[in-house]
Amino acid sequence: MQQFGSSPNRKSRHVRRVAKNVSQPHQNMIKKLLSPSAVSHLSGLKTTSKRLALLAAAGLAFITSNAFATVVVVDLTGFRTFDAGFPGALNTQQTLNFAPNEQVVSITFTNLSIQLSNGSFGEEFVISANQSSNSGDPGTFWDYRPFPGAEDDPSTLGPINGAFTSPSNQFASGPFALLADGQLLLYVYETFNDGGAAVDATVLSGTLTITTQVPEPSTVALACVGLGGVLIMLWRRRVAL
Numbered sequence: 001m002q003q004f005g006s007s008p009n010r011k012s013r014h015v016r017r018v019a020k021n022v023s024q025p026h027q028n029m030i031k032k033l034l035s036p037s038a039v040s041h042l043s044g045l046k047t048t049s050k051r052l053a054l055l056a057a058a059g060l061a062f063i064t065s066n067a068f069a070t071v072v073v074v075d076l077t078g079f080r081t082f083d084a085g086f087p088g089a090l091n092t093q094q095t096l097n098f099a100p101n102e103q104v105v106s107i108t109f110t111n112l113s114i115q116l117s118n119g120s121f122g123e124e125f126v127i128s129a130n131q132s133s134n135s136g137d138p139g140t141f142w143d144y145r146p147f148p149g150a151e152d153d154p155s156t157l158g159p160i161n162g163a164f165t166s167p168s169n170q171f172a173s174g175p176f177a178l179l180a181d182g183q184l185l186l187y188v189y190e191t192f193n194d195g196g197a198a199v200d201a202t203v204l205s206g207t208l209t210i211t212t213q214v215p216e217p218s219t220v221a222l223a224c225v226g227l228g229g230v231l232i233m234l235w236r237r238r239v240a241l
Contacts, residue, residue: 122150
């Protein structure tokens with residue numbers, strides 16, 4: 001007596017239904033992730049086998065590209081700049097905690113608005129993300145001027161949305177890796193010191209979204225072993241036919 005669901009025909013129909021969930025555009029995208037030799041091998045397999053192999057590759061691609069991303073949103077409201085220090089004694093700063101050695105891959109800002117004072121220009125306002133050491137060496141920080149070319153009239157700028165470019169418009173900086181402590185030092189500063197201890201700019205509103213990514217070798221290796229097992233199984237099935 002066969003158990004429920006153990007019929008070969010029923011199981012085969014179920015596999016075909018699952019495999020068909022991989023759309024043609026996604027199949028084409030996944031093929032680009034496979035080596036030419038793997039694609040050549042897949043071209044000789046039956047349709048269902050191709051889809052199963054592509055489905056396995058899709059799972060691996062998803063794991064390696066999405067599973068290890070961290071997204072942190074920071075409210076910049078109330079951040080203030082006073083001088084051109086890095087970060088300076090008075091400029092607002094904040095330390096964020098991530099996993100060790102994570103790679104900062106994206107920084108975006110939303111609804112950012114600032115109030116200028118003390119004769120400061122809007123183009124002088126900089127948002128800075130750094131390793132905890134704050135060494136200023138290339139590849140250790142990502143600075144960006146969200147209001148390039150803006151002067152002190154009007155005194156209120158924004159709100160605007162945008163993203164840090166790479167290379168950026170400040171020191172041609174860009175994505176960088178955190179140190180083993182996993183700490184990110186975030187602060188704002190001015191490119192020109194207008195003098196005195198007066199406030200140069202105050203953030204009226206805005207959030208900063210920081211996305212980091214880190215590969216986890218053990219998990220990726222496990223996924224690769226799983227994909228390899230699927231491909232070997234399909235190869236043996238083809239040979240048996």
